[in-house]
Amino acid sequence: MQAADDIAGIVGPIDPISDFPTVDELNEFIDALAGEHPGRVSITQLGRSRGGDPIREVQVGSGPRHILVFGNPHPNEPIGMATIRHLLGRMVADDAATVGATWHFVPCVDPDGTRLNEGWFPGPHTRSGVARGFYRPPAAEQPEWCFPTLWRGRSVGVPLPETKAMMALIDRTRPALIASLHNAEFGGGFFYTCGGDPAYWSALTDRLSAADVPIHRGAPDAPGAHTLAPGVFELPQFVSMADLLTSQGLDAVAALGGGGCRDYTARYGTAILVCELPLWVDARIGDGSAGDRVLGDLLDATAADYHAMAEVAAAVLARVSDRLSGRSPFERSVRALVAGLPGLAVSRQSVPQRQRIATRGEIFVEQYDWTAMLRLRLGGMLLRLLEEECRHDAATALSAERDRFAAVFDQWCADVEQNAPGVAVPLERLVRIQAESILLAATRLRDGLPI
Template sequence: MRVGDDITELVGPIGRISAFPTVDELNGFADALSAAHPDRISSTEIGRSRGGDPIREVRVGAGRQHILVFGNPHPNEPIGMATIRHLLGRMAEDDALTLGATWHFVLCVDPDGTRLNESWFAGPHTRTGVARGFYRPPAVEQPEWCFPTVWRGHPVGVPMPETKALMTLIDRTRPALIASLHNAEFGGGFFYTTGGDPEYWSALTERLVAADVPIYHGQPDAPGARTVAQGVFELPRFDTMADRLTAQGVDAVAALGGGGCRDYAARYGTAILVCELPLWVDPRIGDGSAGDRVLGDLLDATAADFRALAEVAADVLGRVSDRLSGRSPFERSVRALIAGLPGLATSRQTVPGRHRIATRGEIFVGQYDWTAMLRLRLGGMLLRMLEAECRRDGSPVLAMERDRFAAVFAGWCADVEQNAPGVPIPLERLVRIQAEAMMLAAIRLRHGLAI
């Protein structure tokens, strides 16, 4: 079996993509496919979001084994919606491309949150452009991390309506594989799996190499994740992550929300594949040469930056607290980030190997990946909150704080654009990586190989 050739042919050509599809555009695309291929494509509403948007499953194929694909489980990560659009279009035309499986594409797991990001989907795809339209819900409002589970004898995880829709689909299909499509803003590409072997893991990272996207060399963002190969990590269960965070002095339930799809689908022996891809890259991230700082000093400085960021945002909220409506999704996210930053700072200071010299790549990542990313995320949402509250209230106090913080945020953006704007990765390359990774897993599933 020549896996590489098979995957390239199965995924097919991908034309230039200049914008991510919106919720309505992807729904319209699926409707048109269903109308054109009623014998091959079916669409089912499996639930409703908190805002009343339908959570839609689009099915193609009729095989014994079921594959679930989650689009936009985090609403600021829209690569997967473009990937779903491409694969659905291909599979609608040729049944052989389903590889003998039944595919269930959940077009958008969090349509409410996605709509709050759509202002940047068409560009400009710069770090500042994305930050100005950014929204990411707190952990307890992330559908993929609200699955019910049990930790240390206590139930955790309060399923949202979107999560309940996914639970219903998982119970109905008992999937052999769930592919969850994610992306980050900056850095390298990597994958989470729940199994496999060295051949599988290297074939996954070969997708990155072929698309000229660097492999991520850092620590996994999931606490307690085990590295199985460079750029491939084992996706941990909730209890593993929670135990690790608790040992670091972090409130695990507040940080994580609840169980993930791995925890819920484990009863069916479901394999999980998570594709994590960046929108921008910078060659300095992979610089393994010795820098001019001790790692412990770097980690302490990063932790101090996190705590200072929390203090800046908390001060803003404190000055306008009596003018806020309390109903803003941006306010909930900002408050959750403020509450979580001290724990994130503590976790940075517990990284082993503190006495060695940091690499230049680690120094760059500490300043312009983690710290800058959090400034842009938190700052963008805080400014959007202030702008929305000004439109609602018109208070001079709110307007003054909006203008004051806008200048602070502009400084953070200018720093990033001058020192680490990143090189944008063509969107079609990102779609190809996700599509090829899923087809690779599906091929191996068909041949009875470990995934």
């Protein structure tokens, strides 16, 4: 197996990074790279986004194994775009960095959504600063979760143009590995895989420890994901997630959208690696000492918070419903999140071992990871919706509602900034974790080891 120092050597030095690349900046970088190295870099347009942006594939290397790397499948998660930029530069500079594979990078899967987040890319990278420029589409508009699949005799998943672009690339290359690059705002780091062994899993989480990023030790965000090792989970297929949600009385298709890349690539035996990293960390996340609350009571309080924030947002929407255009992506996202929060509340209350004492880390995560994260996401998008509509409609009722909710959102932000602002992880460390994790999987693939 490739030694840790060899992986680091392949990835090479990473200069300090102060901001995330925008869609246009990344395209300019790719075009310049292809222009300077026409024999080593090829660019293919796989399709266009719903907004007309090109979905581009950048190919480097010429080995028999095909590896796909997806950047920004969720547009609020731009670490992967910086990681792809670094890996492309490394592989063009040194063919050995391709480790004998043909690489296919899709630098930005969702350029439309990414452009709606670019306001916070330059910084300041604070939790409330990101929230004020935040956008995340509802499940049905997330390209990575719109792959077609079958569940209980019905077809689910309506592929978006961006999804169709990924499908075409997958069918053409029949990849041995897909690496999908993600990040959260706050918490610990973790990985999803569909296989591997203890040596692989510990080597992945060693990347987190080396970068001083805590390992996420709670439940994963994918329903029913099986824990392979601390900080490593098996990526579930749609069927198992949908069955679990349905057993909880929830609308699985509304919650999930459709299949993921694991569902679609099952026919090719493709290995999957998903890197989930936080922008901010807090030492309290890993506090395993006994807290002062029973877990069930803690989760019930979380569920109550979810219902309360949904009620706040729903009331705002109701008061301005006659002034909303219905065309805003922020409105679709806010309405979807409001509709989904009761189901998320059920999922929190479905956690087993409710009678035990919660750890201090679990108490902190429930309050300032899950609940605060959702408040900031919901509040940021709702405020952006109201501000957008005010620019097109000077109605007093609309501006008054904007000002009223802005005060509520200011309180949500102040709570987080006072009690859990987090410590920002240097962006170059996050890029290194993702780059080394991908190269770890690629070298194990080359050496015939399970991933």
